[in-house]
Amino acid sequence: MHDDERVVDELEALKAILMDELTVKTDERGIAIGLETEVFPWTALDTQQQFVRVMLDIELPPGYPDKPPRVCLRNPRGLDDSVLDTIDQQIREKCEEYLGQPVIFEIIEVVKENLTASNVPCCQCCICLYGFREGDHFTKTHCYHYFHSHCLAGHLTASERIFREEQDKLPAWQQTEKFQAVCPVCRAPIKYDVTELSTAPPPIDVTEAPRSFEPSEELRVLQQQMAALFLHQKRRGGIIQEENHLLLLTDEPATAGGNR
Known part of the structure; x- marks a missing residue:
């Protein structure tokens, strides 16, 4: 009223x-x-x-x-x-x-x-990190998250494979037969035909992406800064991860008075 x-x-x-x-x-x-x-x-x-x-x-x-x-x-x-x-x-x-x-x-x-x-999502596919372009095949979940169909098919296939591998490690009485696909963003249950999704072509941005990577000048400067920081930490002592995942503790140089 x-x-x-x-x-x-x-x-x-x-x-x-x-x-x-x-x-x-x-x-x-x-x-x-x-x-x-x-x-x-x-x-x-x-x-x-x-x-x-x-x-x-x-x-x-x-x-x-x-x-x-x-x-x-x-x-x-x-x-x-x-x-x-x-x-x-x-x-x-x-x-x-x-x-x-x-x-x-x-x-x-x-x-x-x-x-x-504006009926095309303006966000990114969180699987490939590319946006959506006219001509892309994409999927909307019931929770309103968006993925390229090709990307979602790969994600669901890999998720189910990992699920099966983990199940095989468990004793039979602890195993779960059914795999439940979930949204990669919010983890809500989703239901899709992976075979149908797999027929979709890759995103246009993926197919048009350059095959070789050339770092930008900004990235080169950042690499130099990180390399200098690495050497600085190594000289002063710290945990450094080397080849074969071996963790080494380097010694900090002694001061003039002999103190650490």
């Missing part, structure tokens, strides 16, 4: 459109003071093609809609800061344009339009 009929009508319309996707927050008197909804891009109801999302949290101050609502974008996935800044700016402009009128539906539309235009 709400004291303003304009807000009551707006909330009823939003409930009819969004249904379970909309959560209305109320105070102790049952008066609506805000709402939240998770917003996805338009993909013709194909949820597998929704690669970005954001939680839209709207606070209705006393006097809304004659006063603008306070809007917060929470828990964005697959969106970079520039997209979020654009959404924030457009929401402010929309609130100014609709001041004195219900504006929540228009705010949701603004967010959806931007998510649809």
